[in-house]
Amino acid sequence: MTERRRLSARFPKRPSRGVLLGFSGARVAALGAAALVALVGVLAFGAAGLVLVVVWLPIALSAFVRIGGQPTVEWFPTWIHFAGRRHAGQTEYRSRVPVQARPAGVMALPGDAAALRFHVDVCSGAAMIEDPHRRTLTAVLAVSHPAFVLLDVDDQESRVSRWGRLQAHLAHSGTIAAIQVCEALVPDRGDNIHNWYAAYGTHGGGWADRQYTTLLEQTRLSSSTHRTTISLSLNMKAAAAAIKAAGDGITGAAAVLRTDLAALSDQVRQAGLTVRGWLGEAELGAIIRGAYDPEVTLDPRWDPGANLTRAGPVAISEAWDHLRHDTGWTSVLWISEWPREDVPPDFLHSIIFAPGVRRTLSLSCRPLPADVARRRIRRARTQALADRHQKQKIGQITDLSDDQEYQDLLDREHAINRGHTDIEFVGLITVTAATLADLEAARAAIVRAAANAACDVRVLSGRQSQGFVAGALPLGRNVSTGAFRH
Numbered sequence: 001m002t003e004r005r006r007l008s009a010r011f012p013k014r015p016s017r018g019v020l021l022g023f024s025g026a027r028v029a030a031l032g033a034a035a036l037v038a039l040v041g042v043l044a045f046g047a048a049g050l051v052l053v054v055v056w057l058p059i060a061l062s063a064f065v066r067i068g069g070q071p072t073v074e075w076f077p078t079w080i081h082f083a084g085r086r087h088a089g090q091t092e093y094r095s096r097v098p099v100q101a102r103p104a105g106v107m108a109l110p111g112d113a114a115a116l117r118f119h120v121d122v123c124s125g126a127a128m129i130e131d132p133h134r135r136t137l138t139a140v141l142a143v144s145h146p147a148f149v150l151l152d153v154d155d156q157e158s159r160v161s162r163w164g165r166l167q168a169h170l171a172h173s174g175t176i177a178a179i180q181v182c183e184a185l186v187p188d189r190g191d192n193i194h195n196w197y198a199a200y201g202t203h204g205g206g207w208a209d210r211q212y213t214t215l216l217e218q219t220r221l222s223s224s225t226h227r228t229t230i231s232l233s234l235n236m237k238a239a240a241a242a243i244k245a246a247g248d249g250i251t252g253a254a255a256v257l258r259t260d261l262a263a264l265s266d267q268v269r270q271a272g273l274t275v276r277g278w279l280g281e282a283e284l285g286a287i288i289r290g291a292y293d294p295e296v297t298l299d300p301r302w303d304p305g306a307n308l309t310r311a312g313p314v315a316i317s318e319a320w321d322h323l324r325h326d327t328g329w330t331s332v333l334w335i336s337e338w339p340r341e342d343v344p345p346d347f348l349h350s351i352i353f354a355p356g357v358r359r360t361l362s363l364s365c366r367p368l369p370a371d372v373a374r375r376r377i378r379r380a381r382t383q384a385l386a387d388r389h390q391k392q393k394i395g396q397i398t399d400l401s402d403d404q405e406y407q408d409l410l411d412r413e414h415a416i417n418r419g420h421t422d423i424e425f426v427g428l429i430t431v432t433a434a435t436l437a438d439l440e441a442a443r444a445a446i447v448r449a450a451a452n453a454a455c456d457v458r459v460l461s462g463r464q465s466q467g468f469v470a471g472a473l474p475l476g477r478n479v480s481t482g483a484f485r486h
Helices: 025-061 072-087 111-115 153-173 191-200 207-220 240-245 249-270 281-292 370-393 400-417 436-452 464-472
Strands: 092-094 117-120 127-131 136-144 176-187 224-235 274-278 315-318 323-325 328-337 358-368 422-433 456-459
Touching: 025 072, 111 464, 117 281, 127 249, 127 281, 136 249, 153 176, 153 249, 153 358, 224 249, 240 249, 249 274, 315 464, 323 464, 328 436, 328 464, 358 370, 358 436, 358 464, 370 400, 370 422, 400 422, 422 436, 422 464, 436 456
Parallel strands: none
Antiparallel strands: 092 315, 117 127, 127 136, 136 224, 136 274, 176 224, 176 358, 315 323, 323 328, 328 422, 328 456, 358 422
């Protein structure tokens, strides 16, 4: 009897095609600028123009010398953007006591997230986050689930298959902008188990009672819990007709999103997850405040601070590779490469359960319409064939990674032709600690855990504040740069 092969998956290589021989536009521009400076120097000054080597050589080297895994010249836009924000004072934020109450629906978030507004839906009670710039409306679903690794193989495969059908259904709707899954490890004082033992335990003062009480006190400081949320974002531009039919404005958009929320809840249950409900203003406010102030634990049931008008940070100081906020230090990493080999569905287990690290794993998935996906794949195939032809003309050998990348493009195109959906996704890992030294140790631990998961992670340099909102908060946001897309 042959053993059945376990379900596995392999991710395509992150596209790396350039405009010429695999060189990106920035690298080609740097080499062209270096050649132009050298040529002008020789033509204008003759042999004396060779002294301009101190100018053109660094420019040329910037196209080849790599920093953080990519050529130096490709860092220039990020450096300029970060330096400009620092010069304008946008890397520092201090909350001010408002002279008058904020207008209804205004959130207390810094940076480009300050434009977000919230609307509490009367029918469902869900707090819906409106992004007026991206024209999206987002709601957050709280779910729970059993430990995936403890399930049998048949149950695991069934859940993976049903989750894939869920994503395909959302993509085919044509009105979903994105779906974000956040798995957060948050400190838990263990009050529930302490209260249970206080109410039902045997308190006779015996050896067992003393040992159990001591164990509970020892685990109180290091106990934690996992929180899983699924954020669904409605593309209000794509759903304009449906929104107008439902009453137009934010009320009509809420009605359309409410229909999608009901469908998502049903599909999540079919995928084997337990639906805890759509987060209201107090629950979502507690999550946001806890992310910015890790030492504060808000209970949304009765804490007056658990609301979206006051849930933002008190102070933020952003550096190149980390962020200091209220009582915590945070570094945001992005998953630059996913496994290039066959991996089981639980390959992220080492990241999610890395011991002693407070972190949030955020997966943001944006479905692409079939016609858009086909155009992108065909353009990438054309670039790959042109690149291969250029290499053959100059006698350069095409390496195996180029062949694998081209085969991945063919596989994606075949999948789309069979009715599957192409999804653009970004993975962010937000690591938080009490001190900068602890943050560096925690970040190193996550890098090692990611290596065990066959993933390559890098610091989201120069965009820590934006990455924090996208990775630590379940607001359906994304890092607004194509450099981090897959």
